[in-house]
Amino acid sequence: MKEIYDIAVVPGDGIGPEVSKAAVRVLTEALGSTAVLRFAEYPAGAELFQRTGDSFPAATFEACRSADAILHGAAGLPGVVHPDGTEAGLDFTLGLRSKLDLYANVRPIKLWPGVTSPLRGREVGDIDYVIVRENSEGLYAARGSGVFLRGEVAMDPLVQTRKGIERIVRFAFELARTRGGAPADGRRRVTCCDKANVLRSYALFREIFSEVARGYPDVEAEYALVDAMTLHLVRQPSHYDVIVTENMFGDIISDLGAATVGGMGMAPSAELGDGNGFFQASHGSAPDISGKGIANPYGTVLAGAMMLDWLGRRHGDRRLLDAARRIELAVHDALAQRNALSGDIGGTMGSADITGILCANLAPAA
Amino acid sequence: MKEIYDIAVVPGDGIGPEVSKAAVRVLTEALGSTAVLRFAEYPAGAELFQRTGDSFPAATFEACRSADAILHGAAGLPGVVHPDGTEAGLDFTLGLRSKLDLYANVRPIKLWPGVTSPLRGREVGDIDYVIVRENSEGLYAARGSGVFLRGEVAMDPLVQTRKGIERIVRFAFELARTRGGAPADGRRRVTCCDKANVLRSYALFREIFSEVARGYPDVEAEYALVDAMTLHLVRQPSHYDVIVTENMFGDIISDLGAATVGGMGMAPSAELGDGNGFFQASHGSAPDISGKGIANPYGTVLAGAMMLDWLGRRHGDRRLLDAARRIELAVHDALAQRNALSGDIGGTMGSADITGILCANLAPAA
Numbered sequence: 001m002k003e004i005y006d007i008a009v010v011p012g013d014g015i016g017p018e019v020s021k022a023a024v025r026v027l028t029e030a031l032g033s034t035a036v037l038r039f040a041e042y043p044a045g046a047e048l049f050q051r052t053g054d055s056f057p058a059a060t061f062e063a064c065r066s067a068d069a070i071l072h073g074a075a076g077l078p079g080v081v082h083p084d085g086t087e088a089g090l091d092f093t094l095g096l097r098s099k100l101d102l103y104a105n106v107r108p109i110k111l112w113p114g115v116t117s118p119l120r121g122r123e124v125g126d127i128d129y130v131i132v133r134e135n136s137e138g139l140y141a142a143r144g145s146g147v148f149l150r151g152e153v154a155m156d157p158l159v160q161t162r163k164g165i166e167r168i169v170r171f172a173f174e175l176a177r178t179r180g181g182a183p184a185d186g187r188r189r190v191t192c193c194d195k196a197n198v199l200r201s202y203a204l205f206r207e208i209f210s211e212v213a214r215g216y217p218d219v220e221a222e223y224a225l226v227d228a229m230t231l232h233l234v235r236q237p238s239h240y241d242v243i244v245t246e247n248m249f250g251d252i253i254s255d256l257g258a259a260t261v262g263g264m265g266m267a268p269s270a271e272l273g274d275g276n277g278f279f280q281a282s283h284g285s286a287p288d289i290s291g292k293g294i295a296n297p298y299g300t301v302l303a304g305a306m307m308l309d310w311l312g313r314r315h316g317d318r319r320l321l322d323a324a325r326r327i328e329l330a331v332h333d334a335l336a337q338r339n340a341l342s343g344d345i346g347g348t349m350g351s352a353d354i355t356g357i358l359c360a361n362l363a364p365a366a
Numbered sequence: 367m368k369e370i371y372d373i374a375v376v377p378g379d380g381i382g383p384e385v386s387k388a389a390v391r392v393l394t395e396a397l398g399s400t401a402v403l404r405f406a407e408y409p410a411g412a413e414l415f416q417r418t419g420d421s422f423p424a425a426t427f428e429a430c431r432s433a434d435a436i437l438h439g440a441a442g443l444p445g446v447v448h449p450d451g452t453e454a455g456l457d458f459t460l461g462l463r464s465k466l467d468l469y470a471n472v473r474p475i476k477l478w479p480g481v482t483s484p485l486r487g488r489e490v491g492d493i494d495y496v497i498v499r500e501n502s503e504g505l506y507a508a509r510g511s512g513v514f515l516r517g518e519v520a521m522d523p524l525v526q527t528r529k530g531i532e533r534i535v536r537f538a539f540e541l542a543r544t545r546g547g548a549p550a551d552g553r554r555r556v557t558c559c560d561k562a563n564v565l566r567s568y569a570l571f572r573e574i575f576s577e578v579a580r581g582y583p584d585v586e587a588e589y590a591l592v593d594a595m596t597l598h599l600v601r602q603p604s605h606y607d608v609i610v611t612e613n614m615f616g617d618i619i620s621d622l623g624a625a626t627v628g629g630m631g632m633a634p635s636a637e638l639g640d641g642n643g644f645f646q647a648s649h650g651s652a653p654d655i656s657g658k659g660i661a662n663p664y665g666t667v668l669a670g671a672m673m674l675d676w677l678g679r680r681h682g683d684r685r686l687l688d689a690a691r692r693i694e695l696a697v698h699d700a701l702a703q704r705n706a707l708s709g710d711i712g713g714t715m716g717s718a719d720i721t722g723i724l725c726a727n728l729a730p731a732a
């Protein structure tokens with residue numbers, strides 16, 4: 001346990017500054033003072049790139065590396081691209097992932113009360129699982145490398161390693177043992193999502209998954225091909241507990257999962273390495289609505305709660321664990337009782353009002 | 367126009383023989399005689415592999431290559447795998463794709479009357495788009511190649527070429543001009559689904575898409591990242607008309623699309639090259655229900671109708687075009703008026719009864 005935790009806040013582009021400000025306010029309120037978390041802001045992103053030619057300054061990286069945790073708003077602006085056509089605004093997120101080896105991307109998919117699922121008949125309690133996305137290799141390993149010949153042929157290698165697969169699968173099984181939610185039938189389970197029937201790299205993923213699974217006889221292990229997985233997430237989401245998958249597949253199915261619980265605005269994301277933790281909402285920078293005060297702050301607030309939970313476990317700090325739990329309760333009450341819904345989830349309330357309700361809802365520290 | 371068309375039928379594994387039989391019966395009935403289509407059956411698949419060690423005999427390939435079209439049931443049995451862990455039952459489909467250069471995989475996603483979408487509030491007319499999956503390169507190009515070192519590292523190259531991208535994008539725009547259905551707003555549109563913000567091969571796909579699109583000013587061209595695409599297909603499916611995408615992404619989003627219209631049992635698939643056409647339902651061999659007479663025949667019947675439509679256009683044969691149209695009307699009536707629903711789409715009717723209703727429904731040839 002530390003007396004003070006240093007949090008590097010990177011507001012970023014578009015609605016990033018609005019939602020990160022909301023989260024900082026709720027986190028501060030939950031801890032009852034500004035004395036436990038010390039927030040400091042650092043620049044990165046597409047707008048910075050446009051202004052300075054540098055999307056991710058060395059000083060920002062250094063601050064992130066040495067902080068106890070990193071909280072991000074969002075990054076990216078349309079059309080701000082590198083010569084090879086990839087987006088400059090993504091350098092921060094993708095750079096942090098690789099430089100800090102944030103190999104576990106944890107994306108809880110949960111239907112909150114008051115939010116209507118686009119899936120017929122799905123109610124609160126029916127959708128509550130976690131996607132564990134491998135975040136350090138897979139198809140993303142190709143970014144910035146690969147072969148590109150005269151605009152005639154492009155090749156991006158999908159790379160999967162024993163080390164990378166082993167640690168992410170182990171992470172998923174440990175999470176299944178400890179996480180709060182449970183699938184409808186109450187059984188702990190980890191689903192391996194791959195395309196082992198077609199590609200050897202995915203067959204390797206599946207093989208190592210099976211090896212690791214044998215060390216967790218208390219947790220059910222099962223398999224789903226990625227194409228079938230999309231079907232299952234639409235037709236029987238209540239079956240799922242923890243799903244583990246390769247980087248690109250995780251990118252895809254986590255957006256699908258988010259779609260079933262109200263969209264990207266309700267989807268927090270934690271990217272964890274052995275030494276660092278990086279937290280943000282799954283949504284992008286939504287420049288079309290930035291500055292209007294209507295951005296949905298829940299994703300970033302929930303990412304903030306994940307940050308407190310992660311820090312609390314890591315440092316054995318009950319103050320943080322308690323604050324995380326109270327933020328989740330405040331979200332629950334705001335949605336279930338106060339009808340605090342932004343436009344993207346069927347309401348009309350602005351960010352500041354939602355944030356105010358969250359702060360008012362926070363039960364006093366135990 | 368030919369007098370007789372040779373159709374190579376490959377029943378395959380599991381429910382494959384049942385559903386292909388149903389389709390052959392409906393096709394024959396629609397043409398009013400056995401004199402227009404000449405069906406001949408050829409073996410391939412996992413069960414054959416178990417028995418003979420050969421999943422895709424040379425004679426079957428030769429028959430497929432020289433036929434006017436190929437109709438497939440389904441293939442694959444769990445656990446019947448090659449030494450590298452990939453499935454033997456898939457050799458037929460994947461082998462045909464590459465040997466006959468079937469580069470365009472056309473997957474209509476349509477909500478039929480009488481079938482309940484798992485999406486809240488979606489009714490007939492709300493979901494009617496086509497996914498055009500590039501079927502000859504992309505991540506699937508790696509099958510059987512790639513690098514595999516001591517079970518420590520596996521690498522599968524994702525390869526995209528100018529030639530491959532150009533022809534599939536052109537195919538998609540031509541389809542948008544000619545296909546029957548239309549999105550809710552009535553505008554013809556092709557959506558390019560990629561991950562151009564992260565990988566150069568997808569940036570190349572997008573770049574070539576934009577080039578080709580300039581040749582079709584009457585068709586709207588737009589872009590969606592694959593992760594966001596999953597969200598859109600759940601939240602605003604009525605927006606879509608034709609979606610074109612790389613092989614692996616097409617595999618994934620076409621199952622998602624199918625999920626929104628009643629599942630794989632309602633999803634036909636056509637795989638087209640410049641010289642050959644290969645038709646099947648998108649579903650697998652479902653060995654758990656094979657031989658019980660309860661398999662859903664609609665997917666294969668609709669694939670059969672796509673076959674007639676393709677042959678009819680190719681050979682300028684109105685008999686075939688007319689039969690294709692009447693099969694679609696028969697499906698419509700069976701679902702809308704006769705409640706002919708199999709178990710997977712919420713009913714209790716067996717395959718034979720549904721097939722009988724389809725045959726009875728077939729309006730007489732014009």
Ligand SMILES: CC(C)[C@H](C(=O)O)[C@@H](O)C(=O)O
Nearest residue numbers: 090093094251282563564593
């Ligand atoms: C912004 C983008 C680089 C990122 C990704 O592709 O990983 C995003 O989609 C995500 O899911 O975190």
Ligand SMILES: CC(C)[C@H](C(=O)O)[C@@H](O)C(=O)O
Nearest residue numbers: 197198227456459460617648
């Ligand atoms: C069976 C399998 C090889 C195939 C694929 O992955 O392409 C299937 O999922 C499909 O969509 O046609």
